[in-house]
Amino acid sequence: MGFLKKFFKNTYRDGQPRHGRSSFDNLTEEQLETHLRIARYGSFTLTDAVRPSYDLQVVPQSGYRHDHYHDRETGIRVPVLMASVSREKVLDVYFDLLDQLGTSVDVVLETSHERRGGHQDLYREEIDLPILKSILYDFEDLLLDDGCTGLAVLNPNIPLEVQFDEHKLLIMYGENLVDFQDILDEYGLEAREEMKFITEAEHVHSSSEDFARQFEQLKCRLGIDED
Known part of the structure; x- marks a missing residue:
């Protein structure tokens, strides 16, 4: 639960979800925490500062x-x-x-x-x-x-x-x-x-x-x- 709190209790700026709905809506705590713990996408590793939307509207890449x-x-x-x-x-x-x-x-x-x-x-x-x-x-x-x-x-x-x-x-x-x-x-x-950046879709920020x-x-x- 500590990792989950890091993103949602201490998040100050979220990317805007499409059509007013968030990909994080209606997820279980386990689904959320599993997603937020993922930092590596192929050969690309995110820092702890941000995570993409649950439905991966943009997949992080170099x-x-x-x-x-x-x-x-x-x-x-x-x-x-x-x-x-x-x-x-x-x-x-x-x-x-x-x-x-x-x-x-x-x-x-x-x-x-x-x-x-x-x-x-x-x-x-x-x-x-x-x-x-x-x-x-x-x-x-x-x-x-x-x-x-x-x-x-x-x-x-x-x-x-x-x-x-x-x-x-x-x-x-x-x-x-x-x-x-x-x-x-x-x-x-x-x-x-043609690449899209994480800023161009829903995302969450982490701080403390x-x-x-x-x-x-x-x-x-x-x-x-x-x-």
Whole structure:
């Protein structure tokens, strides 16, 4: 029952079920717990941060696809590269992607702890990338397994941004994403332009009070003051 509580008692943001009905409706506790304990799908392993719908509307897999972000206010379309990477190497890939941003970067911490249906962005400007990476290495468990913590690192002077979101997807924004794609290719990820990500169907997030405390510690280490 402890594992079940981790997902449902401490979940703050759920993906929207299709047609207003959830695939988790009318399941027994045993069925729920069995599903939530499954982390491996073929050669792909999820972190503990998120689980797909019970009926597997999207089956987790490794790969990447190209997309665009459309800013409705300005009308600007920004190229996007989205990637899903298995647990055992996702942080290695993320840290290698960060090296493309230069030596000084801005950081955005994303949190949905104690929130439902939304999140808060916390900013820290101008931190040396080696210092940032050293701090993040101390919080690997939080970054990997907390479904209420996300992180974006950007260089507004280029401009490029690399996000490691609450679903543990890697999302890159910028006009020139070739170097990022080269890194994904080096890690053996395949371009799958028709692939669907876990965010595009019903899913559940996992968090805990301990992760919420660790998030506060990370915020302090980064020198972020909400006020």
